[in-house]
Each structure stands twice: as C-alpha cells, then as structure tokens.
Amino acid sequence: MSAAEWPWRSLADAASAVESRAVSPVELTQACLDRIEKVDYAVHAFVSVRAEGALEAARVAERDISAGRYRGPLHGIPIGIKDNYDTVGVPTRNGSQVFIDRMPSSDSTAWALLRNAGAVLLGKTVMSEAAWGVDFPPVRNPWDVRRNPGLSSGGSGAAVAAGMCFMAMGSDTGGSIRIPAGLSGVVGLKATYGRVSKAGVMPHTWSLDNAGPLTRRVEDAALTLRVIAGFDPRDPGSADMPVGDYLASLKKSIRGLRVGVPREHFWDRIESRVEPVVRQALRDLEGAGARVEEVSIPHMAGALGAILVTEMASVTAWHDTYLRQPDRRARYTPEVRALMDAGKFIFATDFLKAQRLRRVLTDEVRAAFAGVDVLATPTLPLCGWEVSQSHVEIAGQPEHVLHACWRYTYPWNLTGLPALSVPCGFADGLPVGLQLVGKPFDEATILRVGEAYQRATRWHEQHPADPAPSTA
C-alpha cells in the first residue's frame, strides 16, 4: 500500500499495521501531514499544526515499538485535538481571541491518557468561539466546501472526514461531537456523562459537557474509548464505574436486540430529504436482525427551553470574569459576547425548573427503555447548510440553524445518556447520520449496534473527493 492511501484506512487497520511493523508511525504521521498540506488550505480544519513535534513523537514511538515496548492500538497513531483541550506546549485558545495567549501548564486528562497510550498529536482543530455561536472560523465541510461541517467540533469532524488524521477529539454539550459527525459523514461518540474525564477541557456548561472521539469507523471509537474512559478525581462529574471491553462487544450479533424509535419530537420537523434516509437505516437494522418498535417520551418537546437556560446561565457564569475585563470583553466576537450577556438575564427560577425537568425527562427516558435495548433517531433534521446561511427552512418554516441542528442531540446531554452517530447515507450528496442512544454506561451496546450497521451497509467506506484548487 502506498503512503498516500494510509490516511483513508481505519485507526484499527493502522494500529494492526503498526504493531506488525508493516507501517511505521513516522510513515503514518508524514502521510497525514501530507494530507493536511494537500487539502487543509480549503478545509481549514486545523488551527495549529505541529509538524516537527509530531514527527519527533512518531520517531520515539517507532523506536519504542522496535524495542518491543508496544503500548496498544493508539501507539504511533496521528490524531487531532479540539482547541479547548489543554495540551502542554501547544496553545489552547478555546477558539477565541480572548485566550489567544493561553499556554496550558498541565495536560487535560483525556490528552494525557492518549499521550501515554502513544498517540501522536498532529495539532489542534478549529472550533466555534468558546463552543458557542455559529459564526465560526473558516472550517468547511469536506463533502462540499461551501457548507458548514457542524459545530462546535467542526474542525475535528472535518479533519477526520478529509483523511487528515485517524481520530480527533471533540467535546459535546448539546451535540457538538454528533452534529459534526452527522454533517461530515463520520462516527461521533458522546459517552455517558462522567464516563470520560473533562478535566482540562475548557468548560462550556459543567453539567452537560462531554469529551469524546470522532473517527471514521465505530471500531476506532471503541478503541479510543477504551483508552480515555475511567474515573478521574480531577473531574467532579467523573463516574467511578468499571470500563468495559468495548472491542469484544463489537463482535456480537444484534439478532433479537430491541431498538426503540421515539414517537415524539424526533420526526416533527425534519427535512424531507433526510427522513427517508434514516427510515431506511432503521429497516437496515431490522435486516440485520434487530426488532424495531416505537416508544414514547412525552416531555421531550419542552426540553429546548431547559437546555437553553442551562447553557446560557452556565456559559455566562464561567466567562463572567473575562466579560468584566474591558480589554478581554472587547476580544469576544459581537455575536458570542451578546449570547453571553443574555445569559445574565436568565432567572434562577427558570434555571431550577430546567433542572427539575431534567429529572422528569430522565424518568421518562428510563421508562421508554423498559422494553428496548437502544433508541434510534436521526442525528440531525437537516444536512450541512451553506456557511453564509443563518436560517434554514424545514417543513415550510424558517428556523435559525442553531435551533435546528441540535434538536435531536441535546436531549441526551440533558439526560446524560451515551449516544453515537454513524453515517447512514446521503441526501443530495451530503452525509446523513443515524443516532443510537444507550442506557447509562452501556456504551458497549450502542457501539455493537453501530458496528453491525456498518457491516450491513458500508456507508462509512465512502470519503469525499479532494477540494478543487479554485476553492482555496
């Protein structure tokens, strides 16, 4: 296989080849750097690339592996990390001019675990400012560079989709791992709240934030989760729960497994080109042996207000120190600054009502799970929108893209459940995602269903053509 072909292979394939010394970490890293050089002028997925540092790390990995010190599947694998993860020696700017000079003094736990597993950091990926707002730097969707790749981990999704790295870490407060996964045609995993440490990941909304991977294959997400999952005393939300053998679960059949499809909310306002793609995906799951049935979660439609007030108040509370410093305040973009200012006007009674609704929702979702093993929904109600668009029209009604894009993902942040987006086809040439939701700490089952779906359909094997030179 030529070096140029490696960046399109799965992380699992690359790991096997590294272990057997069929390919070296240096070759893999150089191949990814070559991809970045070739396509990132048009995709703009990376905010910083550390080519020399990555190659040096790859050389160290190569020496260790040659000396018999192979650390596991991430050893020598080139990855990207979102700009809100603390990484010693590499600036962490949270996508914002406010933090332009911020150089972390310690590593985020997730990066420390990946680094100890031998992963090679290529660079930091672009994110929307403070993981908020839509007017974010020029990341483009590799499937159509006129379009948005999804927020706020858009750089991570685009980097993986365009073959610039084997995995990229994102963060997800209302869908920001699964949304770029859905729009960019890759896999995105938000584990159960507390499963993956968020220590050292710049906060957005404490009770909703999750750290997790974007990959091209479900197996790659499982390999990554095995490394980053686990209790961390540095994270007050961390869960002290046993970490499963996610790879072993992938091999199991889904015959007889019960898939619930929520009746409310998830099909109310969806693009007519997206719904049939996801309905077909449900039939494909049936074809693979699963039993699909409807379930009910009555309060889901009222949950938007709950996540809005939770996010607005929390983001503003964290950024308050900076908003009160005139020189820092001036460095926020006007759109993000206005959102944060608005957070000052959220009433405590509404915030507490939202936290009470989260308990009601959790009870309803638990009841919906009584007869099923996983839930399945579309990841988004729309495909990638043009970067100049702030509004889209869905089912005949204009709607702000921020409102539309997270409609099917934020319920699982409010309830803390694990959720996985897998590519399930295309609408007008743009990727569509299927979202699989599991019981608390049962990432193994959603990964198993996602893997079975990939075996049955192979949408994940498609990748975008390189952007034309005129799109620079």
Added chain:
Amino acid sequence: MTLPPLKHVAELAGYPLPEADLTQVASILEGMMEDIQRLRDLDVPDDVEPILSFHVDPWEA
C-alpha cells in the same frame, strides 16, 4: 422587549451594559422567550427536586 426595563434588570444584576449591547441582548432574549415560556408552562410534580450536581446512576437490569 423594550430597553428601559432591561437596563434596570442589568443594573440589578450588577452588570450594566451600553445601549447597543442591550439591544442585542433584547433580540436574543426575544428569540428564546417562546421556548422559555414553554418550560415555565410545563407541569412538574411537586416532589421533583432539581438535579443540581449532575450524576448519572446506572440502571438496574
């Protein structure tokens, strides 16, 4: 949503804002009011406490 009452609320919050910024805030809040009102209108049983320290508990099989 008019600016004078919003200005008073901002002062109460210890967060005075210039009029241009308040105008943007008013626009954002107006866009959210329908969803916040829907939240306010929801019936939640009296015995439901808010989740203040968020943790997910495993479910029994």
